[in-house]
Amino acid sequence: MFFKAYKTVEDAIKKVSGEDDVLLGDGGEHADLASTVAFSLAKKRKENPVKIAADITAELEKELFEADISVSTKGPYINFIFGKNYISDVLRESLKPGFGQLSEKNIRVCIEHTSANPNGPLHVGHIRNSVIGDTLARVYKKAGYSTDVQYYVNDMGRQIAIVSWGFDNLDIKRKEGEKGDRYVANVYVAANRSIEADPSIKEEIDRRMALIEQGDPEMVKKFRDAVILCLDGMKDTLKKLNAPHNRFIFESDFVKSRLMHHVLNRLSSIPQAKHDETLALDLTEFGFEKDYVLRRSDGTSVYAARDLAYHEWKSDNYDRIIDVLGADHKLIGTQLQATMKLLGDKAPEIVFFEFVSLPEGSMSTRAGKFISADDLIEEVTKRAYEEVDTRRPDISEEDKKAIAESVAAGAIRYDIIRVSQEKSTVFNWKEALDFEKQSAPYVQYANARACSILEKSGEFEERFEAESEHEIALVKKIALFPKIIDEISRDLRPHILAIYARELADLFNTFYRYNPVLKAEGDLRDSRLTIVKAAQNTLSEVLKTLGIDAVRSM
């Protein structure tokens, strides 16, 4: 509905002003849309912008009368306000199941996220990647793309060699009920301490690296066992966060299948290839000073080589490739993009996000200095349970637990997704445990309130009208949901959705406060119930797209 109204206004201004760029944007508190085209015309015509705005407005009024859009000026600004037809169209549209879904695009998108090294549990830094990636995946589905969500498993890296050495040499027992990822981290931390104490162990690690590259069966099994053990624990964490992947791709498969060798062969014959002891690429034409090394002088491959093979495979199988990576991967990520271009393949679009640190400094799996996602989930769930327990003595233990889990996972996801990805953050327990205002529970609560009203209302006849300022503001906000989905699928900035969710909940709560629904009578009751139903449907679709449970009661 919004798209249509926008286009109508845009076309009208183009026709009346003769300008290509109609400078049309959000009207804020003044209007639904506003144009500053009078300023640019003023320059060209050497006239007063206020006068131009007034002149144009008279013509625009005629153009837009049919569409029920009113036009007015405030100084040089031209304001557009949508009328009753718009409201009624929005209400009809937003009551439909799956509201916000855009038309099918027939484009295959591959989204890679998380892809943390399987040498320990996911921590609060990793899950920023998971939440951004999973939210994007949900947005892309909503935007009509077919999506595949992948985890790239670094199963032949140095870290895993260290873990396998630890398992063979350190006799560390798995504690009763200990998760696999936590156990692997213990072995990894201990092995690193051993290496610090006795650097000669490094030779043994190098030997394992060489064996894994050759595909030595015994070493392959050792690596794979450790990786699977860790990965199972990580999958469990991702499940609790509603951030599942549908495929796990192992980097060693690209060595085994010789895809990596094919890519390296292709690259070794391009003009940018440098054959010294190593195989490297000269990417100075892209502004990179350092060579991009792909093969060591001992003949073994580095991570970049395997990653290139993976991306070439993605290029062959998808129309769009999106990678979510931490800011520490900026250099290697952009080098990879440049190399894909040299190969004539599709380069990935990369969403970089800045770091999450602890108040005492940055996190480190190797040093055992991190807050695990599991611990965070546990603490937040505990806190959520206390809240439900005091508020809802009337419901069963089972329901309390289920609500607490939904609230906790939602609170964590919202807390992460609400800040834009280019901002580095410091993890803060107080904020993580705060369930008011700018939080998932705030939005979930608005949805639950709406559900409660609809449960009590009984049958009613849908009426597609809004009278009060609060009703109108709410309906107009509902109308923007498809636009938000479209925007995020273009800009890859998912925090916009969190802000939208908050604003939608704000407007629903204000409406709820000033416009009684169940106590209203006749047509007014029906039209308000219709608005509640539309708001509830939209809130629940927004929450679903954020990967947050839209609980019906809390």
Next chain:
RNA sequence: GGGCUUGUGGCCUAGCCUGGAUAUGGCGUUAGCCUCCUAAGCUAAAAGUCGGGGGUUCGAAUCCCCCCAAGCCCGCCA
């Protein structure tokens, strides 16, 4: 040393790409609202050199240049 990113009231944060109407919200503080559809809610108040300086423009938080501060990267690690 070079590159990238960030800097908005005591704290957190939107807006920056695509310049325009009194800079968005929250936390905290202060003062109110439950005989009323779930108070995880609502209302109001106090609180701002948009890091600093220059420039472009009728107009700059937004664009350009310089400087300062913080984080990340600059490995034949991943």
